[in-house]
Amino acid sequence: ETGVTQSPTHLIKTRGQQVTLRCSSQSGHNTVSWYQQALGQGPQFIFQYYREEENGRGNFPPRFSGLQFPNYSSELNVNALELDDSALYLCASSSYPPSGRYYEQYFGPGTRLTVT
Amino acid sequence: LAKTTQPISMDSYEGQEVNITCSHNNIATNDYITWYQQFPSQGPRFIIQGYKTKVTNEVASLFIPADRKSSTLSLPRVSLSDTAVYYCLVGDGEAAGNKLTFGGGTRVLVKP
Numbered sequence: 001e002t003g004v005t006q007s008p009t010h011l012i013k014t015r016g017q018q019v020t021l022r023c024s025s026q027s028g029h030n031t032v033s034w035y036q037q038a039l040g041q042g043p044q045f046i047f048q049y050y051r052e053e054e055n056g057r058g059n060f061p062p063r064f065s066g067l068q069f070p071n072y073s074s075e076l077n078v079n080a081l082e083l084d085d086s087a088l089y090l091c092a093s094s095s096y097p098p099s100g101r102y103y104e105q106y107f108g109p110g111t112r113l114t115v116t
Numbered sequence: 117l118a119k120t121t122q123p124i125s126m127d128s129y130e131g132q133e134v135n136i137t138c139s140h141n142n143i144a145t146n147d148y149i150t151w152y153q154q155f156p157s158q159g160p161r162f163i164i165q166g167y168k169t170k171v172t173n174e175v176a177s178l179f180i181p182a183d184r185k186s187s188t189l190s191l192p193r194v195s196l197s198d199t200a201v202y203y204c205l206v207g208d209g210e211a212a213g214n215k216l217t218f219g220g221g222t223r224v225l226v227k228p
Contacts, residue, residue, distance in 0.1 A: 004159075033215065033216070035216075035218075041220065042201075042203055042218030042219055042220055042221050043160065043216070043218045044218070045215050045216060045217065048215055056215055058215075088157075090159045090160075091159075092159065092216075103148060103150040103162070103165065103205060103207065103216060104150075104162045104165070105162065105216060106162075107158075107159025107160050107161065108159055109157070109158055109159055110157075110158070110159055
C-alpha cells in the first residue's frame with residue numbers, strides 16, 4: 001500500500017508568482033483535502049475534492065484553487081502569491097464513505113513554500 | 117464543530133505517563149473525539165478516536181467521562197520519540213464532510 005506523496009518537498013517563489021503543488025493519494029482513497037500550516041500553528045483546511053469536484057472550502061480566497069484527477073491525485077494552485085502564503089502545505093487522503101473511522105485522514109509529508 | 121481547549125505545552129521525562137486533557141464543553145450528541153499526532157516536518161497522524169468511556173490501542177488510551185465535556189489522551193511510558201504536537205478534534209465526521217478543524221495543539225517535550 002502506497003502512502004500519500006507530495007511534490008515538491010520545498011519551493012521558493014517570489015511575491016506575485018503562481019505555484020502548483022501536487023499530491024498522490026493513498027491507494028484506495030477517493031477524497032483529497034488540502035491544508036495550510038503556518039509556523040507554530042495547527043493546519044487550516046483549504047478545500048476538499050471528491051469525484052473531481054470541490055466538496056467544501058475553508059476561509060481561503062479564490063486565488064487558491066485545485067484539481068482532482070480521475071486517478072484521485074490532486075493539485076493545489078495558488079495565484080498572485082503573497083508573503084503570508086509562506087507555509088507548509090499538507091495533502092490528506094481519505095475514503096468516502098468512510099471505510100472505518102470518521103476524521104481518519106492520511107497526510108503526506110507536505111510541501112514547504114517560501115514566498116520572498 | 118465544538119470548540120476545543122487544550123494546554124499549549126507539556127514537559128515530561130522518558131518512561132513517564134503523559135496525560136493531555138482537552139475541554140469541549142459544547143460537544144454535540146453525534147460528535148466523535150479524535151486525536152492526531154504531528155512530528156516536526158511531517159503531516160499529522162491519526163492516533164485514536166472515541167465516543168464515550170475508554171478506548172485503548174497500541175499507541176494510546178483515550179478516557180472520556182460520562183458528560184463527554186472533556187477527554188484525556190494518555191501516552192504510557194513515553195520515549196524521546198513521542199516528542200510531538202498533539203491535536204484534539206471534536207466533530208461529527210459525516211456532517212462536516214470529514215473535514216478536519218485543528219486548534220493549536222499541545223506541544224509535548226519528552227526529556228531524557
